[in-house]
Amino acid sequence: MARRLVPLFNRVLVEKIVPPSKTNAGILLPEKSSKLNSGKVIAVGPGIHNKEGKLIPVAVKEGDSVLLPEYGGTEVKLGDKEYHLYRDEDILGTLHD
Amino acid sequence: MARRLVPLFNRVLVEKIVPPSKTNAGILLPEKSSKLNSGKVIAVGPGIHNKEGKLIPVAVKEGDSVLLPEYGGTEVKLGDKEYHLYRDEDILGTLHD
Amino acid sequence: MARRLVPLFNRVLVEKIVPPSKTNAGILLPEKSSKLNSGKVIAVGPGIHNKEGKLIPVAVKEGDSVLLPEYGGTEVKLGDKEYHLYRDEDILGTLHD
Amino acid sequence: MARRLVPLFNRVLVEKIVPPSKTNAGILLPEKSSKLNSGKVIAVGPGIHNKEGKLIPVAVKEGDSVLLPEYGGTEVKLGDKEYHLYRDEDILGTLHD
Amino acid sequence: MARRLVPLFNRVLVEKIVPPSKTNAGILLPEKSSKLNSGKVIAVGPGIHNKEGKLIPVAVKEGDSVLLPEYGGTEVKLGDKEYHLYRDEDILGTLHD
Amino acid sequence: MARRLVPLFNRVLVEKIVPPSKTNAGILLPEKSSKLNSGKVIAVGPGIHNKEGKLIPVAVKEGDSVLLPEYGGTEVKLGDKEYHLYRDEDILGTLHD
Amino acid sequence: MARRLVPLFNRVLVEKIVPPSKTNAGILLPEKSSKLNSGKVIAVGPGIHNKEGKLIPVAVKEGDSVLLPEYGGTEVKLGDKEYHLYRDEDILGTLHD
Structure with a gap:
């Protein structure tokens, strides 16, 4: 029964996308391929x-979908899930397919 | 006979919600479940x-109900109770059921 | 024959209220009860x-009646009495019965 | 199947131009000739x-074509390719033939 | 034949009032009584x-008559006399009988 | 076939004037005489x-002709020649015969 | 054949007045009397x-005639003479007879 978090100011609540470290067939991927640190925006503050x-x-x-900096952000746990809070100025960009 | 504190500027007086570290049945909860650092706003300054x-x-x-940063805040004791003062810009967000 | 101090800018002259470390009956109070760091405003600057x-x-x-931060403030002696100077932005709040 | 990155704020996505460390004939060039740190702007933020x-x-x-500072910038991998993000204020100048 | 100093900006030229460390009768005063760090304003800048x-x-x-901070200020010697320069924002207050 | 650099913002591209460390007759000049750190402005940014x-x-x-600070500036190589980039606020002054 | 320096921004070119460390009769003066760090303004920037x-x-x-801070300033040699550059905000005041 997770509670909902409404960020304050220019904060952004992000759910990180964990890159698979193995392929579906179970082959370990080299470290480099997990470098992209991206996430999905769950909630934003009013500015x-x-x-x-x-x-x-x-x-x-x-x-x-956002590209996140390697360092920074505040870990937040709501119910069972782990999220991260960032100031919008720290988010590097948006990702598009 | 506690005195009432009216915060100055953008300060916020918060009563922290201590998460239970045991279940009702007395079972110790793992450390992770107490991670959410939340509190209730008791009084706010004028801005x-x-x-x-x-x-x-x-x-x-x-x-x-507010989500608090892991560090920071000033401990204040009024009567028997312990409170914390934060600048509103340091409060991470509001929590809703 | 103490001189009167008129603070400059947003400074506030405060006389600290020393909490009794013993009860009237002479019983030593535990350290925690003297935690509230409060004072009375004697004079304020023009802003x-x-x-x-x-x-x-x-x-x-x-x-x-004001709640003071644990650190900071400048000790000032006028005549026999000891006072402290604070910037108003460093004062945490006002206390009311 | 690389994703497209749209930078936020005044960020600039740059593909670095790797200077050849050998001539076409395979002769190693001295270190100095690879000093120019330049790149091509792939995408810019809104400002x-x-x-x-x-x-x-x-x-x-x-x-x-831009001249980049020796230090700074954030490495980003999109698909197989490596890019760098800079704040526009950190880019030294534009290069023209 | 001392030269006159006209301070620049918000600087204030102060002649410190040295508190007597002995009474007239030659009795050494305890350190505390010399704590008040005061001076007389000799010249001020235009702001x-x-x-x-x-x-x-x-x-x-x-x-x-001004109350000076314990640290800071720039020592200046004009002719035989020693003065101190302060930014007006560093002067704590004015003293009145 | 050097490329031309157009500086960004308030940057200034400078070609340093290397002072002769010997006279024409081959006499070594003492270190002090080479102290003047000057250069010629090659290109300026838009501001x-x-x-x-x-x-x-x-x-x-x-x-x-400009007088440069002893430290700072970014070395840039364009073709065979070495230049330096400065923020205009770091350039000390202009030199006139 | 010294070149003339026109300072940029709020910089001030000063020729320091070296106080005599001996009297005319050759008597060494105690260190204190050379404390006044003054100079003459040679040129000023536009602001x-x-x-x-x-x-x-x-x-x-x-x-x-200006009173200079004990530290700071940039040494500049023009022709045979040594000068110093200061930001006007670092100059303490003007000296008048």
Whole structure:
């Protein structure tokens, strides 16, 4: 019975996509192929006010696939699942097929 | 006979929710399950003035359930009870059932 | 014949309230009960100018009971009495019965 | 089947141009000749908002040849290829024949 | 034949008041009584420009008795006399009888 | 066949003037006489936007003789020649005969 | 045949006044009397732009006698003479007889 987290300010709740370290046939993949650190945006905050007092909305939205920095982010556990919180300025980009 | 604390600026007074480290039946829970660091907002400050001189109100309100950062916050004792003070910008998000 | 100190900018002159470390009956209180670091505001500065040139008055006023941070503040001796100077932004909140 | 990365804010996705360390005839070039650290811009972010809330576009565009700083940048692997992400303010200049 | 110093920006030229470390009768005073670090303002600068380009005058004026911070300030010798320069923001307050 | 570099933002491309360490007659000059660290401006960037969004042009122009700081600057090799990139704010001044 | 240096931004070119370490009669002066670190302003830059884009002129002018900080400044040699460059904000004040 997990609780829902609504991030504050420009924070973004991300569920990391764990890259398979084995192929379906059970062959171990070399370390390099797991390098892409990506995730799915679960929830975003309302944004932050700039110096003029205007609200700047968060640069990503729920459902986006995002490229994450190698370090940083705050681990959060909600129910059984593990998530990470990032400031939107720390997210590197969005991924598209 | 506890005194009431009214926080200044964008500070937030939080009562931490101590997660049970045993189940009702007395079984010790593994360390991971106590990871969620949450609390209840008891009182909030009036907010801070931005560079333009406008008052930006605090991003959470009395009664909110909040997700707290692992480090930081100032321990405060009022009467018998222990509370913590946070800047609203350090609170990670609000929790909803 | 103590001199009167008028603080500059957003500084606040505070007289700390020393919590009794013994009860009236002479029983030593455990360390925890003296944890509340509070004081009484004796004098406040005029405030500071924000980036727009507007004067932002100090957030507390003479006579307020205030909760002080554990560290910081500048010790000042006027006549026989000991006071402390704080920036108003470092004062945690006001205390009310 | 590489995914496409759209950088956020003022980030720039760059494919580094690896300088040949041998001539076509197989003669090893001295270390100095490989000093120029250049790349080709693959994608740019939308830019960042300044303090006034105006969007400042990124200073380079897709297809530009750019001179890169010796240190910094974030390695990104998309499909088989290796790229680097830079903030546009860290890119030294554009190269023209 | 001392030269006169006109401070620049928000600097304040102060002549420190050396507290007597002996009473008139020659009795050594305990260290604590010399704790008050005060001085007399000899000259002040024109002030500094804020971000809007307005000149913010210095917060103290010639002749003021001021309470000085324990550390900081720049020692200046003009003729035979020793003075100290402080930024007005580092001066703690003004002293009044 | 050197490529041309157009600096970004307030960067300045400088060709350093190497002071002769010997006189024409072959007499070694003492170390001190080579102290002046000067160069010639080869290319300048468009400038940077200030907080108001206005473009502030670079403070030096192509062809200027400039006095350079002892440390800093980024070495760049274009074709056979070695250049240095500086932020215009790091250039100390312009030199005139 | 010294070249003339025109400082950039708010930089100030100063010729230090070396205090005599001996009296005319050859008597060595104690170290303290050489403490005053003063100089003469040779040239000043045009000033710097504030956040609003207005040019703030340099706070001293050619010919001023100035009091210099004990540390800082950049040594510059023009022809045979040694000068120092300071940001005007680092100059402590002007000296008048």
